Amino acid sequence: MKAIQAAKTGGGQWLLYLYGIYLALPVYWLVSLSLRSNQSIVGTTGDAGLTFANYQEIFTNPVWYTGFANSLSYVAINTVISVTVALPAAYAFSRYRFIGDKHLFFWLLTNRMAPPAVFLLPFFQLYSAVGLFDTPLAVALAHCLFTVPLSVWILEGFMSSVPRSLDEMARIDGHSLPYFFLRIFLPTIKSGIGVTVFFCFMFSWVELLLARTLTGSAAKPIVVVMTRTVSASGIDWGVLAAAGVLTIVPGLAVVWFVRKHLVKGFALGRVS
Amino acid sequence: MHDNRAWFGVLPVLLIVSFSAVIPLITVVNYSVQDIFDVDTRLFVGLDWYRETLRDPRFLDALLRQAGFSILILGIEIPLGILVARALPTEGRRVGLILVLMAIPLLIPWNVVGTIWQLFARPDIGLLGSFVNGLGVEFNFTANRLDAWITLLMMDVWHWTSLVALLTFSGLSSIPSAYYQAATMDGASRWQVFRHVELPRLKSVLMIAVLLRLMDSFMIYTEPFVLTGGGPGNSTTFLSQYLTTMAVGQFDLGPAAAFSVLYFLVVLLLCWLFYTSMTTNAEEQ
Amino acid sequence: MNWMAWTLPTALFFVAVASALLVMIVWELRSPTLTRRGFLPMATTRGDRFFIALLASAFAHIAWLAVSDGPVLIASGLSLMGGFVLMRWG
Known part of the structure; x- marks a missing residue:
């Protein structure tokens, strides 16, 4: 197994990290937008605090x-x-x-x-x-x-x-x-x-x-x-x-x- | 064991798939030879709709666009998936976790994949869009054809490369380490190891990966529908969306039916070619 | 059944397909097929060759409709001949 592992260090590691970031970023953005009010997303107010109002809206709106x-x-x-x-x-x-x-x-x-x-x-x-x-x-x-x-x-x-x-x-x-x-x-x-x-x-x-x-x-x-x-x-x-x-x-x-x-x-x- | 009574086991499947696939398909064929105003007012037109569709430049454009899209994503996802799979650690407790994390995009509803990339790539509210624009590069996937294509390709690569990687990884882990040792002793380069040790043993999983990615990209509808809506212009309108617009949007039943039959035949041919080469390949091994 | 928009030609077409399938099943019950190797690049059974013949004739018709305004029956005739060749020597 050593031979395989040796072949995998170096370039491969970097590729994995890059691929991981590529996979994670859009999901991170989705989650972070879901925790912000629409006004702060479109930038009409400077308020950028976390809010659960969006989730509340979904659970209360039929x-x-x-x-x-x-x-x-x-x-x-x-x-x-x-x-x-x-x-x-x-x-x-x-x-x-x-x-x-x-x-x-x-x-x-x-x-x-x-x-x-x-x-x-x-x-x-x-x-x-x-x-x-x-x-x-x-x-x-x-x-x-x-x-x-x-x-x-x-x-x-x-x-x-x-x-x-x-x-x-x-x-x-x-x-x-x-x-x-x-x-x-x-x-x-x-x-x-x-x-x-x-x-x-x-x-x-x-x-x-x-x-x-x-x-x-x-x-x-x-x-x-x-x-x-x-x-x-x-x-x-x-x-x-x-x-x-x-x-x-x-x-x-x-x-x-x-x-x-x-x-x-x-x-x-x-x-x- | 040869026993034709096994048919009784298959009968429920046959009935239910007949209801959801065969009856609709027969009806589509019926529609395709008529000019339909409503169910009671229809005119037999023979194969005219087929002739018209086959010579319709918009149909041929959509077909070319579709083929281009499928070839591009295969050309990116298959090599990238193999590279990622080869870079994964083969043992240790982390492996299971890494594999599950990689699989996450595969588990996201397709329309949400579209939503995610819309939120991510929009120039006004998106991380990617505002970042690229911040670099001074004009980027707007709703207005620029090239940007729309790049975003779509990035989305599909994001969505499905993990599938190729997971399949390749399972193929790689079935290769006995003695093969690698033998290759190392012969002084094989990494490329030679890949070409002569790994690739032959990956043949069957890679064929499945290509089959799945080809067929699924050939029916792609939801993600571009949410992301670009087929635009700007018609630049990201693929076959399924073109067909749906024709059928639901404009209610052209006859031409849409002829289109459906042609589309189905192309899929049938591709599917058969791959399935046959897969089974022939398996028998030879 | 009115919503299925049946027409006589399509009804005949599907009756023909259904009876062809029935004939293939009866033939299979009478004398089971042998997998054999003809001019096609892989070993095929009778049913495989029949499917290939059907698919090939569908595409023959498509090609004919795409390039020619002539009567479709010419494509059908060619398909029949091609189908026979496939079944016999494929």
Whole structure:
């Protein structure tokens, strides 16, 4: 290892520090703006004291906190649906060969890779036709477009690293497939399920285009509220920054628990 | 094990993705061959919208701009990510913490990434914008095309380079140290170590990194929408935004549908090319 | 279903795609495919070659529409021939 470490001192260290500063500065600026009043940001007053008024505004103004609640509700529905339907499918892909399996697996990938915009045109008509427009369920179902393929791919990656001998032993012990799957197999891949939940949550939480198209006033999510904060006196930068900080918090709060599998999740389960 | 009953396991996924992807896509194809005034007043026009879109200079411009953007960010993020990954310490208790800190930009909602960079780069209230202007360099990403592009590229590099670095790092840590020792004994230079020891073993993770970055940059919508709104002019209007403006803003269903189908086919082709070379590569190893 | 804006030509198109998939499945059940190496740079199954043929014909049509005002059926005819070559020797 010495040889590797030796090669890494010098130029590499500087690059890391620079990269760290580059990553940190915009976030620092966001946090610092969120703690200042809008007057001090745009420079009409010299007052530069710290204030929590922006956060207070978000927690007391129904437009903001219902936005958060709406987002959380469709993200939760989406995550439950995605993981539930993806578990048996991922097991099928990981353990069996069947007609069209490879093509199906590729087709799922294309849905993850395709721009949501290309499916967008008839969404209003489709969800109006089934009476779901402007409900959290509509956004949750629409986000299944990419979260279901994502879940299948990640879970398949985790399941394939469990040796098949586990399945065979259970069969020899006389356990039925449902019993084995629910009571023995799922507990063995629980970290994989955790990672999948995290990524469904992430990708549904960050999506703007479908969420905006499928909601009106009743189910308006936080990401849409944020793009429309222009009031009569212009944009309130302080409140916008505070909302930005708050939307980062959920991701940060759970990332520590999935840190070991973060790379695997981002790579759709394709690396070990 | 070959067992076609495994299809029952896949059925729920099939149903739900059909609802959110197949039905919309079929409808888009239906739209694309008609001139639609409303659902009951529509006119079959054949493939005219496709012909028109393919010869529309605005579509070709957006496509070129999109390709340029994707190539540029790949050209920056992949080498930079590899460099960062190689500079990371390989052991010690700090590593886990550094990796998590590096991952933070990846966890930020995409519209907030746009907001962050807007707040950071604006010439009036932004740290970067006011600093650069303070140096005496004119910088305004809402008015100047070049500045808008630079800001967008910086934002995307900021947002996604860590992904490349994390992937590369996991690839690097799977290389046995005996490989390095052998290379050191042969007196290999750092470049030779990279070229002949590391790169071959990074091939599969780098392909995933390129696939993810290429496809995600090809569908980029939220960040430029928040940051520049596609402007100044159309200079940062990429395919998804162009399509959305057409569909929602102007309600040109027929042309927008033809555009969607073409866009989807390009994505399908790219995705297939990468997926095939990835699986072929994996089988050869 | 009115909102899906069906037209006869697109309906026929999707029926054709669906039946092609069905035929491929039945064919596969009757005689399972062998992965083989033809003139394409990688080993393919029958289903792979079928997909490649479909994708190639889509782009053939796009290319035709982009450069020519002639009847699209010429592109379709060329695609059919190309598809046959791909399925047989690809």
